[in-house]
Amino acid sequence: MTGGGGPGTGPAAAPAERRGRPRSAAVDTAVVETVLRLLEDGVGVAELSMERIAREAGVGKATVYRRWAGKEALMLDVLRSLDEAVPGPAGGCVRDDLVALLEFLRRRGLAKRSSAVLRTVVAQVQARPALWAEYHDTVVAARREAFEAVLRRGMASGEIRADLDTGLLTDLFVSPMLSRALFHEWRELPEGLSERIVDTLLEGVRPA
Amino acid sequence: MTGGGGPGTGPAAAPAERRGRPRSAAVDTAVVETVLRLLEDGVGVAELSMERIAREAGVGKATVYRRWAGKEALMLDVLRSLDEAVPGPAGGCVRDDLVALLEFLRRRGLAKRSSAVLRTVVAQVQARPALWAEYHDTVVAARREAFEAVLRRGMASGEIRADLDTGLLTDLFVSPMLSRALFHEWRELPEGLSERIVDTLLEGVRPA
DNA sequence: CCCATACGAGACGGGACCGTTCCGGAAGTG
DNA sequence: CACTTCCGGAACGGTCCCGTCTCGTATGGG
Structure with missing residues (x-):
């Protein structure tokens, strides 16, 4: 029921050579999913503040800003997560x-x-x-x-x-x-x- | 070129028995017209603050609040101002x-x-x-x-x-x-x- | 194991806006 | 003329948000 929110959501590719703790993929999906849920509930894109998104996703605000430069970049990734395969023609008439x-x-x-x-x-x-x-x-x-x-x-x-x-x-x-x-x-x-x-x-x- | 912003824009009917200075009809049209112009310029309805509307219309904020209870009521009047006559059928085919x-x-x-x-x-x-x-x-x-x-x-x-x-x-x-x-x-x-x-x-x- | 990095939480100064209130002045009514 | 109401401007306290920064803690790679 989560739609197309699955993989391919990562905002930027890691350039290898990562030391320390790696970023949690769960955070990416949680944030994107939260945005979709809020939009679904009728919250306008302007009532969607980064602060609120982080709060409702149960995520630190700094964590969100570490991945996306701002609301515009986040929204672009949200849209990208909607990619769905269109059913091919059945071949009938x-x-x-x-x-x-x-x-x-x-x-x-x-x-x-x-x-x-x-x-x-x-x-x-x-x-x-x-x-x-x-x-x-x-x-x-x-x-x-x-x-x-x-x-x-x-x-x-x-x-x-x-x-x-x-x-x-x-x-x-x-x-x-x-x-x-x-x-x-x-x-x-x-x-x-x-x-x-x-x-x-x-x-x-x-x-x- | 002002569209349908003409009469019928008044937010509330005066209950007669008005003393003092009457309200300026120019303010009503100026505010409604400003909202339409801003929307036309691509300003979203959420970026439209009462403060900005008053500022750009060259009108005191209190004057706006004297006529409309809030943004919702103002927007309703803006929509009402759009009423246009649909052309009647020419009678041809x-x-x-x-x-x-x-x-x-x-x-x-x-x-x-x-x-x-x-x-x-x-x-x-x-x-x-x-x-x-x-x-x-x-x-x-x-x-x-x-x-x-x-x-x-x-x-x-x-x-x-x-x-x-x-x-x-x-x-x-x-x-x-x-x-x-x-x-x-x-x-x-x-x-x-x-x-x-x-x-x-x-x-x-x-x-x- | 160690250390770099991520994490949630939250404080911070700065800014925008809300809705109200006051001002001094303008404009009609009686 | 006197009075009432409206006008633009501006200030108020309050709320929310932004984007950054600092905590103390968790976690995984080398």
């Missing part, structure tokens, strides 16, 4: 693959934790572009690429119109799910939503 | 009305100011539901109703499939524009985008 990708968004990505993180990142698009860039490269890019790959396959097989831009198509498929997760606070994502979105988009809104 | 509504979103609503406000509000969905509720009732509801009215008209006239839910359809039309405005920082909203979204949705993604 394109329609089912699209539904599966949207279901992945609905279930794993947008249930609670990730919707909170997404809201937080969106709020920082203007003030801290680096934060958004990191989130885009780490999380968004892989998902978009997965969508576009399926769409290209559909275009090759004749299941998808080939005269459309895959970027725009990806927006058409993804953004309805995204908007609901952003605005409706991770409720209102009912079971059959993915199918309804995909089928409506495929069939078109105009009567046949 | 449904397709053109849908394009016109999306164009309204692209041009007026989502260029700069409103995208900043929307990001701010989204960030507060969890922490301050009242803020989101106010924004929804003031801004979102009217726009959604306009969309659904056009869609219902299209269903009656046979231009839109009648077996679909107007709420979901509205999401399909609106959210691609919304997502771009949220994520891409009010760039990347090119001229023909509205037409492309509407036509793709109408025609469908599957080949004919």
Whole structure:
């Protein structure tokens, strides 16, 4: 239930030749996990003070500053910890693959934790572009690429119109799910939503 | 260029029987306008302190507190000031009305100011539901109703499939524009985008 | 074993902001 | 004109936070 908080969280690689006591890996995960939990609980990124993070993680403030230069650097690592593998195409028909990708968004990505993180990142698009860039490269890019790959396959097989831009198509498929997760606070994502979105988009809104 | 900051901004109605010097209406608009400008410049809602708002508006802090109980109440009035009339349907074909509504979103609503406000509000969905509720009732509801009215008209006239839910359809039309405005920082909203979204949705993604 | 380094805890000075209060002056009402 | 209320400015005590530093203790590599 901890999401993608596992390994790969280390903020900086040790340059070998370490004497003395090594740093505790548990501290890294505890801090990152605490930030995610607080965001999940609705604490805004600005109410998140380094002091509070350390307090709630049961960690000395100096220990946090020993690893991260400031809140910005810490947040970047938090975003990096969210890296998740997108499910590969099942190889069935394109329609089912699209539904599966949207279901992945609905279930794993947008249930609670990730919707909170997404809201937080969106709020920082203007003030801290680096934060958004990191989130885009780490999380968004892989998902978009997965969508576009399926769409290209559909275009090759004749299941998808080939005269459309895959970027725009990806927006058409993804953004309805995204908007609901952003605005409706991770409720209102009912079971059959993915199918309804995909089928409506495929069939078109105009009567046949 | 001041947007919807005009009348109706007063935080509380005067109960008549006022002696002494009346409150300056200029202060109300100056404060609200300053908040909007700061949000527009990328200042997060949490970096927005009452002290800073008063300073930048050239207004005494006590004067602000005389009108609003706190930041939450002030933000509610700021959102209320955003109320804008949605353009009525031109009465042409449904397709053109849908394009016109999306164009309204692209041009007026989502260029700069409103995208900043929307990001701010989204960030507060969890922490301050009242803020989101106010924004929804003031801004979102009217726009959604306009969309659904056009869609219902299209269903009656046979231009839109009648077996679909107007709420979901509205999401399909609106959210691609919304997502771009949220994520891409009010760039990347090119001229023909509205037409492309509407036509793709109408025609469908599957080949004919 | 020894020593360098990490650890939690907390003190430190500096700064920002909160919400209130007071001031001297301005501006309408009666 | 007298009076009441508002105005901008500024100060107040209080709280929280920042980033650094110092304790005394724990822990692992050489």
